[in-house]
Amino acid sequence: MPISYSQPYELVCPTCQTPFVAEAWLIVDAEERPDLVQAIREVSLHDTRCPGCGQTGVVPAPILLHDRRAKAVLFGVPYGMPEAEWNELAQGLLWMLIGALPRENQLPYLGNVQAEAGVAGVAEALDQLNYTPQSAIEAIGDALGSEDSDSLPPLAEAIMRMLAADTPEELQAVLHEYPFLLDEAMDEGLAGLAEAAVDAGEFEISQAFERARITLIQLRQTLDQSSQTLASSKPAVAAQASAPPPANWHSIRRAVLTCEDAGELLALRAEYPILASADADAWLAEEQQALRDVGDLGAAQLIGEARAVLRGER
Numbered sequence: 573m574p575i576s577y578s579q580p581y582e583l584v585c586p587t588c589q590t591p592f593v594a595e596a597w598l599i600v601d602a603e604e605r606p607d608l609v610q611a612i613r614e615v616s617l618h619d620t621r622c623p624g625c626g627q628t629g630v631v632p633a634p635i636l637l638h639d640r641r642a643k644a645v646l647f648g649v650p651y652g653m654p655e656a657e658w659n660e661l662a663q664g665l666l667w668m669l670i671g672a673l674p675r676e677n678q679l680p681y682l683g684n685v686q687a688e689a690g691v692a693g694v695a696e697a698l699d700q701l702n703y704t705p706q707s708a709i710e711a712i713g714d715a716l717g718s719e720d721s722d723s724l725p726p727l728a729e730a731i732m733r734m735l736a737a738d739t740p741e742e743l744q745a746v747l748h749e750y751p752f753l754l755d756e757a758m759d760e761g762l763a764g765l766a767e768a769a770v771d772a773g774e775f776e777i778s779q780a781f782e783r784a785r786i787t788l789i790q791l792r793q794t795l796d797q798s799s800q801t802l803a804s805s806k807p808a809v810a811a812q813a814s815a816p817p818p819a820n821w822h823s824i825r826r827a828v829l830t831c832e833d834a835g836e837l838l839a840l841r842a843e844y845p846i847l848a849s850a851d852a853d854a855w856l857a858e859e860q861q862a863l864r865d866v867g868d869l870g871a872a873q874l875i876g877e878a879r880a881v882l883r884g885e886r
């Protein structure tokens with residue numbers, strides 16, 4: 573069912589007295605009809621033309637513009653209409669709009685109608701609108717700069733799983749599966765989510781998002797500190813690597829990462845004795861640090877375990 577709504581107006585040309593009917597848009601949904609939004613911006617939405625003499629004019633119609641992304645409802649009052657009259661008109665159109673919107677989009681901001689002088693006033697107000705993320709999913713998508721809607725559900729799932737994690741181990745597992753949670757952009761995304769939830773009257777959900785945000789901030793700080801500690805001890809680690817890796821190091825390293833258990837690692841070490849050297853351990857240590865730096869804690873941990881096995885500690 574379309575949200576935007578038009579209605580015929582019976583007019584009489586003031587120049588040649590020809591009666592004619594002009595169709596005028598009274599409700600415009602910005603997402604549904606960007607073409608009509610453009611007509612509002614050009615202040616031509618209600619323009620009309622007499623079929624008899626070609627005289628141009630403006631239909632004395634109101635306009636209710638709904639922009640879900642900006643969470644805004646703008647009402648253009650027809651020129652010279654008394655307040656009591658346009659108030660009632662705006663109320664009636666607002667009910668029509670709300671009735672036409674899907675249930676999940678019937679949000680409290682709709683009651684906050686901003687009145688402007690005619691189509692021109694609405695056009696001016698359009699330029700002032702703030703486009704804040706609307707839904708939880710969109711907020712995360714915007715924060716991460718993702719345009720691909722198919723990639724959004726995992727984001728929502730990641731946040732929900734993170735919120736459901738009861739132990740540090742569970743949290744670690746979620747972070748391993750969704751390393752982007754540690755991305756700094758998540759901070760803004762979660763703040764947007766918390767805000768959107770408040771706007772929707774979902775205070776508990778909002779608190780949950782805020783909790784998730786604070787948890788991630790703390791985790792990031794902890795990780796930053798530990799990588800700084802490691803960075804300060806890095807010269808010692810680097811000093812251990814007396815030589816650059818050999819040409820085939822890349823494939824050896826890849827083989828290390830695909831090992832599924834200690835037995836496979838030891839077999840690999842037998843095949844490539846270089847893996848038993850202090851140099852190899854230093855190269856792997858560098859890689860482990862690099863993975864930690866980008867927040868891929870799971871992979872960093874795998875390398876750490878592989879190093880322990882290769883050094884003969886496990």
Ligand SMILES: [Zn+2]
Binds near residue numbers: 590622624
């Ligand atoms: Zn005319």
